[in-house]
Amino acid sequence: MRVDTRAGCRLLVAACMIVGALHGQNTAYRQDPSWRAPQDAAARTNPLAHKPEAAAGGQKLFHRNCTECHGDDGSGLAKKHAADLLLPAVQVQTDGTLFWKITNGNVDRGMPSFSKLPELQRWQLVLYLRMLKQDVAPQTKDPRK
Amino acid sequence: MDFTLVRILLCLCLFATSLICRAQESPYIVTYDHHLEEPGNLEIETFSTIGIPRSDQNTYIAPYMELEYGVTARWTAELYLEGQGTAGDSAVFTGWRLENRFRPLKREHRINPVLYLEYENINEASRIQKEITGAPDLTSPNAELQPTKDRELEAKLILSSSVHDWNIAGNFLTEKNLSRNEGFEFGYAFGFSRPLSSLASGQNCRFCRENFIVGAEFYGGLGSTVDGVGFGDAAHYVAPVVSWQVSENASIHFSPAVALNGLGSPVLIRFGYSYEVRGFGNKLAQLLGGRH
Numbered sequence: 001m002r003v004d005t006r007a008g009c010r011l012l013v014a015a016c017m018i019v020g021a022l023h024g025q026n027t028a029y030r031q032d033p034s035w036r037a038p039q040d041a042a043a044r045t046n047p048l049a050h051k052p053e054a055a056a057g058g059q060k061l062f063h064r065n066c067t068e069c070h071g072d073d074g075s076g077l078a079k080k081h082a083a084d085l086l087l088p089a090v091q092v093q094t095d096g097t098l099f100w101k102i103t104n105g106n107v108d109r110g111m112p113s114f115s116k117l118p119e120l121q122r123w124q125l126v127l128y129l130r131m132l133k134q135d136v137a138p139q140t141k142d143p144r145k
Numbered sequence: 146m147d148f149t150l151v152r153i154l155l156c157l158c159l160f161a162t163s164l165i166c167r168a169q170e171s172p173y174i175v176t177y178d179h180h181l182e183e184p185g186n187l188e189i190e191t192f193s194t195i196g197i198p199r200s201d202q203n204t205y206i207a208p209y210m211e212l213e214y215g216v217t218a219r220w221t222a223e224l225y226l227e228g229q230g231t232a233g234d235s236a237v238f239t240g241w242r243l244e245n246r247f248r249p250l251k252r253e254h255r256i257n258p259v260l261y262l263e264y265e266n267i268n269e270a271s272r273i274q275k276e277i278t279g280a281p282d283l284t285s286p287n288a289e290l291q292p293t294k295d296r297e298l299e300a301k302l303i304l305s306s307s308v309h310d311w312n313i314a315g316n317f318l319t320e321k322n323l324s325r326n327e328g329f330e331f332g333y334a335f336g337f338s339r340p341l342s343s344l345a346s347g348q349n350c351r352f353c354r355e356n357f358i359v360g361a362e363f364y365g366g367l368g369s370t371v372d373g374v375g376f377g378d379a380a381h382y383v384a385p386v387v388s389w390q391v392s393e394n395a396s397i398h399f400s401p402a403v404a405l406n407g408l409g410s411p412v413l414i415r416f417g418y419s420y421e422v423r424g425f426g427n428k429l430a431q432l433l434g435g436r437h
Contacts, residue, residue: 053347054344056346056347057344057345057346057347058345059347060346060347060349061345068183068186068424103253104251104252104253105218106218107217107218107219107251108219108251109218110217110218111218112183112184112215112218113180113218115180115253115307116171116178116180116307116312118309118310118339118340118342118343118344119309119310119343120343120344121343121344121345121355124344124345
């Protein structure tokens with residue numbers, strides 16, 4: 001009976017790992033046209049916009065929560081085929097839209113919801129996302145990528 | 146034997162504090178909120194429940210190991226392996242559980258439902274009390290309890306809200322023992338929590354307020370279709386909870402639970418350590434020669 005239980009455990013762990021490996025990530029990033037913030041959410045302004053020093057906390061949060069998919073520099077595509085956060089298509093979005101996307105995620109495309117972070121910490125992430133753009137020298141980054 | 150287990154767990158806690166500094170973990174021990182494991186991440190957790198005895202009981206420690214994997218952003222699977230050691234008796238393996246949580250809705254709402262389904266292959270000596278539907282047998286020796294197998298199906302409706310910095314969660318559970326006719330058993334768990342600080346500091350600090358989440362949870366049984374539904378024949382607990390994120394990937398959890406009635410143990414001391422392996426699925430796929 002004990003042998004059966006052990007064998008069963010091993011099979012279940014192996015099944016979880018294999019299914020996970022097959023379904024855990026997107027194969028390639030393509031923008032999802034249906035992933036749009038409602039108008040009222042998109043119109044929200046960042047309460048930390050006048051506190052640029054809060055971006056340092058945003059950087060720490062970015063490295064804790066985002067780099068696994070988007071990479072250290074936010075370019076994304078190099079690692080898990082996630083969104084390139086430096087793309088103009090991302091950077092032209094309003095603070096409110098980015099906040100809404102961080103909060104809700106896009107679960108069918110592999111982006112989890114980060115509503116577990118306090119609101120202000122999500123706004124700190126938005127603040128840092130804006131700085132990512134400034135950190136990248138134009139000649140090292142092809143915005144069309 | 147139980148003292149050996151305590152020593153091992155203390156060593157694990159010390160090891161945790163030696164690591165360098167991740168996502169905020171829920172501080173709850175029993176209650177579930179709507180946040181699932183991030184896709185591709187594996188969380189390895191070890192928790193223990195120490196039962197402080199009443200006059201006719203013995204002290205016990207019930208450790209369990211939990212492997213939690215984010216299959217997709219909507220589906221988290223978990224495997225539990227559990228044991229139990231009772232002072233003056235013995236230490237025994239009490240079984241395993243396979244748990245799945247599904248998030249049916251795509252977006253965040255005021256109330257976010259998550260569906261939970263678990264298969265348990267345990268025995269009557271199990272005392273981890275991850276859910277409570279009645280009251281465990283704390284007086285019979287392990288030699289009598291262990292041979293009695295319980296194969297159970299458990300379903301939960303998890304409802305959870307994020308209100309500003311607060312999380313408020315409620316779970317309603319029903320359990321069916323497939324090994325014998327005990328009818329459908331019911332239970333509940335409620336919890337609320339919040340981090341000590343809303344803003345993240347710019348430094349990597351271990352003792353920053355943002356690394357601590359505090360709250361409370363309430364859980365207990367609601368009887369069964371055989372013995373009657375109600376609060377009377379089941380244990381009920383109230384428990385403050387605290388989690389401390391000691392490093393990027395690790396957190397420590399602590400919760401002393403106090404019984405609200407005369408059933409079960411009067412006090413449960415619960416503590417645990419969790420470690421997250423980021424990108425586990427991706428690494429495994431690479432190892433097996435799969436796509437990158």
